[in-house]
Amino acid sequence: MGPHYLTKLFKPNSIAVFGASERPESVGGNALQNLLKAGFKGDIYAINPKHDTVQNQVCYPNIESVPTIPDLAVIATPAKSIPAIIQACGERGVGNAVILSAGFEDKAGKVLQQKMVSIAKSYGMRLIGPNCLGILRPEIGLNATFSKNQAIPGSLALVSQSGAICTAVLDWAEANGVGFSQVISTGDAADIDFGEILDFLALDPQTKNILLYIEGIANSRQFMSGLKAAARMKPVILLKSGRMPEGSKAAVSHTGALVGGDDVFSAAIERSGAVRAQSISQLFAAAKALSHNIKINNNRLAILTNGGGPGVMATDRAAELGVKMPDISQDSMQKFNAFLPEHWSHGNPIDILGDATGQRYTQALDVCQNDNQYDGILILLTPQAMSDPSGIARAIIEYTQKTENCKPIFTAWLGESLVSEARVLFSKAKIPTFRTPEAAVEAFSFISTYHQNQALLMQSPAPADQVCKESDISGARAIIESVLAEHRTILSSAETRAIMNAFGVPITPAIEVSSANQAMVAAESIGFPVSLKINSPNLTHKSDVGGVKLNLTTVQEVRSEYTKMIERIKQEQPNAVIQGVTVEPMFKRPHVRELLIGVMRDPVFGPAITFGSGGTSVEVIKDNAIALPPLNQFLARKMITQTKVSKMLKAFRGLPEVNFDAIVDVLLRISDMVAQLPEILELDINPLFADEEGVMAVDARISVQAPPFSHKPYQHMAIHPYPSELIHSLETHSGLIVELRPIRPEDAELELDFVRNLSERSRYLRFMNSIQTLSPLMLSRFTQIDYDREMAFIATTKNKQDKNIEIGVTRYTTNPDGKSCEMAVVVRDDYQHQGVASALLASLIQHAKAKGLRKMEGEVLSENGPMIDLVKNHNFSVKPTQDDPTVLQIELNLDLA
Template structure:
C-alpha cells in the first residue's frame, strides 16, 4: 500500500512479454503506453532487440522499472514475478489469465503467486486483469482499445470487459477519470486497498466500482467508513440473484456472499449502491460536481405542468421532500409571475415563459433557506431557447449554495445545452425522475458523512463456560445444538426462562415444583427439529402432571422416530406471550462479511412474514437500535393498538450480547433465538430467549479456552 502512489505515477513502466506481433496483448499494452505515457516505456523480451521502434531489454532486472506489466504465458508468470521481486520492482500488474478462474491447477498457481508477492512485498494487481490507467501521466497500461479522458473519478472493476465498455461510453459522453484499475482475481490487492489509497488521493473526487464479490467484508467496511467521510463511494454489486452469484463465481473465482450480507455490509460501510450503470454514473456525476444540500427540501421550477407533477411524484418516492417556501419567497414569486402561474412548489412559470421569467423564478427559489436543492425542468416551447436556459441555470448555480440538476425534455435541441450544463458541473437528464434521484443521492451522502460510528457493544461474559458448551459437539454425531445449549446464552448474559433439562419423570416433577406457576415441557433431540409438529411440546403443565407429561413426550418421540437421539425433556418457566411480542434474533456466517445478524418478527410466522433486518457483527448500540426500528412490525414493539410498549433497551442489549458471542466464536456457523419474547417495561425480566438452535464447526473451534481471542473491553453491563 505504501507504494501505490508510485504504481499510479511511475517514471518507468516495463512490459514483461512485450512483442511486435500483431493481435497480441503484449503489443497492445506496449502500444498504449507508447502513445500517451509521459514516462518511459521499457519492453522486456529476450527474443527482440526492439519492439515498436523502442529498445527492448532481455530481463526485468535491466529495466529499472517502477511498474512491471506481466503479459507472459501462465506457465512462466511465477518466474517473471520472482524476477520482478529480485530486481526491486515492487509494483506489478499481471494481465495473464489462467489462474483461480480456471480450476484447481490455476488456483494452486494463484496461491503461489500470492505467496511470492508476500515474500517480495509486492503490490500486485491481478492476475486475469485488463490492466491499469492513470490519466495525469497518460499511463494506459491495459490492452483496452482507448485511454480514459482526464477527470476526478477513480474506477475499479472486477470485469475488464465492463471497463472497456464504460470507457467507450464515457469518452462519448465527456466523462473523465483519474485512475482506472481492473482488479482481476485479486490475488493480492483488492477493493479495500484501492479504497484506502483513493480516499487519501487529492485527485480523486468520487470512487466508483463494479464488484462481483468482496474479499474481506469487515476490512472493507472499516476502510470505506473512513474514506466516505471525505470521498463518496458508489458501487454496482452484481450477483444479486442465485443465478447471478453462480455466474460471478465461475467468472472470476469469487465466492459470492449472500445478498442480504452485501446489502447490510455496503450500507454499514457508507457505500452508495447503484442498481444499474445509469445510476452509477448519475450518482458519480452529481457527487463529483455539486455541493451536498443542507436540507432535504427540493424546489422544482418548470414550464410544463405534467412533467412537474412527475417530478413531484419522484420526490415522494425518494428521501427528499418538497420544500415549503417562506412567505417572502411566495410573495416575490407572486410579484414576478403572471397571475396564471403557480407560485407554490412545484413552481409553474407556464408555457409562455421567456428566459427572463424562468431565470427570475430560479433566483428567487434558490435564495430560500428552506430549499436544499433545485430541479430546473423544461419542455420545448417557441418562446424558450434551451441554450439560454442552460446559460441562466449555470449563472444561478455559480451564486447559490444549493445543488442544481436540470431536465431538458427534448431531442436534438438539447444536445449542446446539455453539453454546456455538464461542462459546468450541472447534470442534465430527459427523465425528471432521474433528476430527482440524482439530487437524492446528494442527500444520502450527507447522511453518510454525518454518521457517528460508535464502538461495538461489549459486556462482561463467561467465555470459558461458553467454550465448554460449544465443545460438546466433539462428543456428538452431529454439529447441531438445541435447547440443551441454553446455558450458552446464560454465559453471555442473554436472559432465559428458569428451567432445566431432565432425564427422568422424577426429575421433571422436581424441577417443575421449583418453578412458580405452570411450565412448558419440550423434547430435547438434535434429530427432531420441529417438535410442535409431533406433539413434542406441552404447554401449561402443573408440577403434579410433570412426571406423566415427561413419559408422554418421550413415548411420542419414540413412536415418531425410534432411532432419534433423545437427550431428555426441557422443563421451562412459562413466558406469557400475550403480554409480549415474539421476535427473532439470529446469525448466519457469511463467507465475505462474517457474522450476519438478523432481527425481526419471530415465532412460527418468521419465514412467512419475512419481517427482518440485517447487520454485520459486531454492532454498536445505535446499529442495534436501528434494527429494532426498521422492521415493519416495529409499532408492535412501541405499543400499537393499546398494547404496552416492550422494553426496547432489553432487546437491544440482547442483540449486542449475541453480536459479541458470534464475534468471539467464529466456530458458530448459524444461530437462532426464536422466539426472543420482548416484554413490557414494567415486567421485571424484560426479554426472554425461549428457544435456541445453532450449528457449530468443530474444526474451527480452539482446542482449549486459552486460545480464544480477547473480547473488547466491556462498554455496558447488565445491572
C-alpha cells in the first residue's frame, strides 16, 4: 500500500508562501516567520512581486520563477487574487494549497470560492481552507499558520473548523507540555473536509490520538466513513458546538417533536466508536489524558484524597458520567486499616485525612494498585497546613517509576501557588494532572469510554434471520410514487397501512369512510368494539383536537359520534381538509405497553430512528433512544435498553414479560423500510402495543418527499446499509449451487468456522503467516465493513446437514489514493477446483469497476500456483516484487477489465 494521497499536503518537502511580507501584522508575514522559526526541514520559497528579499529570504515574483515545484502552496493574498494563483500553481504542477485568506463569506465571495475550487479540480489540486489558521506538523518543523504559538512534537492530532479554537488549544498545550503530530484548521472547507483528513490521520504512524472540533458537517457519508475508520484504530474525542437549526425538527409527527439535530449527531458519534465531549474544558481534559497514550479497558475508578469535599465532588461527577466506583474489598480494607488513622473514610473515595504524608499516599496507592477491581486511580490533594504538595508529588512519581505495569493514574492538586510546582513535576513525569477533580474524572471517563466502545464494536452480533427478505419493496414504492404524482406529501391511513404491510409490520386494519352510514357499515363489518379517528392530512395529533373516539359498541354510537366529531372539528379547525374518519377495531389485550417507533429526516445525517414510550404524552415524557439506520439485532436491542420504558417491558406487578424479539423485529423492518424508500421523510408509529404475544401498530403516519432526480441507492443515508441487491445464486461448472453475497456483521461465526476449516497451507497462502484462527479484532474488521469504501463477498452453500456454511471469500479495500484497491481471495480446501474462486473474483471485479476504481492489485506467494492461474485467467498481470522474490505483485487495469 502506497502513501496516502494527502501526504504531500500534510508532510511537504517544500513550501511556497504567497503574500510573504516583512510586516509582522500581516497574515503572510506571520506564516513565513512561523515556518522559519519552527525550523522547517524542507525548502521555503517566499513569493511577493514587490520584494527581492523578505525576512532574509530570497523572494520570487511568482510561482513560475521558483526553481523547483513545491509540494505545498500557502496562500495569504487578497481573495480576488487567489483564483489566478491557483491557476498558476496548477499549471506549474503544485499539487496542494493551504488558503489562509478570508473574504469568501458573502455572495460574491462564494462565487469566487466556487471558481477557485473548479480551477483546482481541473488540475487535480487539493485545498485546505479558505479562511483557515493553517496547518502544523512539528516533527518536520512545519508551522504554516499565522498563529503566535509554536507546537512541540507529540502523538496528538487536532482538527478544527475554528481557527480560534486551534489557537486556544495551542496556547493551552504550550503551557501544559502537550505535543502534536498534526494540527489542521479546515476553515470553510471548500474542498478537503473532515472525512478525508480522518482517513489520512487513521494511517498516520505519528498520530496515536485525535481531537476534533466541529461546527457543522457537509458530507455525512464521508464524515462517518472517515470517523469510523479512524476510531477503529485510535482514540477519537470530539467537541461539537451549537445545534442543528430548528428546521430539522419536522412538525408533522411526535418524532419530529422528540428528536433534534444534536440528538442525531450524538447518535452518529456513538455509532462511529468515537467519544463526544460537551465543553472546551472537557476537550482540554481529554487532550491531556490522550497525550500520555493511556489505555483503560474498563471504567472502575478508585479515588484517593486527603479531603472529603474534593472526594465527594469527584464522586458526583463520576456518577453523572457513569463511571463505576467499586467499594473497597475485604482484603484491601484490612490493608488500609493496618496503616491508616482510625477515622479514615472506610470507603471509596478513600479519604486518608488531611495530615497525609507522601508515605501514606504511596502506601494507599499501592493497595489500590494491587486491587483488581480498579482500572484507574485518581489522586486528589488539597494544600492543608500539614501537607507537602511537592513532596507528596515526588513520592507518587517515584512509586510509579518503580512499579511495573502501573495502573493509569490521574492527579488533581487543588489550589494555585502552593501546588504549582507539583503540577510541573507531574507534567514532566508524564502523569496527567488537572486543576479540578471534575476535569480529572472527565479525562478518565473519555479514555475508558473509548476503549469500551471498541470492545462493543468487536462484539459479534447474533446470526441474522433476514426478517426483511419478504418485503414488497416495488409495491411500496409504487404506492408512494402515486402519492407524489398527486402532489401529496401525507399518506392516507389506507396507504400508510399498505406500506406497513409491504414490510411486514403488524398493524390493525382500518376502513376509510366519508359518511355516517359508511361508518356504521364499516363498524358492523369489522366487528365491535371499534374506534373512530379523524381522517385529515392537516391534523397531526388527532386526540389533541378531539379526533379520536374509542370503545364504540353499537352502530347507533358510531353514527352519533361520527356526526358530532365532524361538525365539531369543522367548526374548530375551519382550514383543515376533512376527508371523513377511519373505522378501526379496538385492539384489546390486558398486558399491553404503549411504545413509539418513529423516523425523522435530519438535514445532515438523513433518516434517524427513534424508539421509546408511546401514547399521547410522548413530548412530555421524552423517553426515547435514537439511532442511525441500518440497524441489526445487536443495535436494535441496545437501542431498546437505553430507554426507561425498557424496564416496563420486563415482568412486573403481575404483567408478563413482553415479546422482546417482536419489538426488535419491527425496528429491523422499519430500518429496512427507510433504507429502501428514500422518499420517506417522516414516519410515526404511535402507539405500538407490545405484550407477551407480540406487537401491533394501532396508529401510523407517513410523510414523503420526492428524492433528487440524481439520487443513487442509499445516498440519503449517512451509513451505507447492507447491499442486499448484490445477493445472487449460481451454479458452478461442477454443479455446485452457491449463493454469493456481501459479508455482514452477523457472519462472524461463519467466518470464524471458515478460517478454522482451512488447511494450514491455505491459511499460510492467504495470510502469509501461520495464523490458526481470527482474533476478535480481526474478526470484527473482516465482517463489519464499510460498504462505501470496501467490499467482501462470501460464497455459501448447504452442507449434508442442510446448514449454511461459508466456502469462500474475496475482498478488496480501497487504497489511500482513492483510485486503486487491494484484493484477496480464498476458498475452503474441500470446495476448491469447482469454480467458486472464479465466481467470487468476477463479482469483486465487477463491484470495484462500478465503484469507479481504476486498478486492482495484490500480492501472491510465488509457490501459490492455483492463485496465479486464477488471476491470469481474469487478465491480471503478474510480476516479481523488487524486495522479495518469493512474493509476486498482481495487477488489473479495471478500465480494461
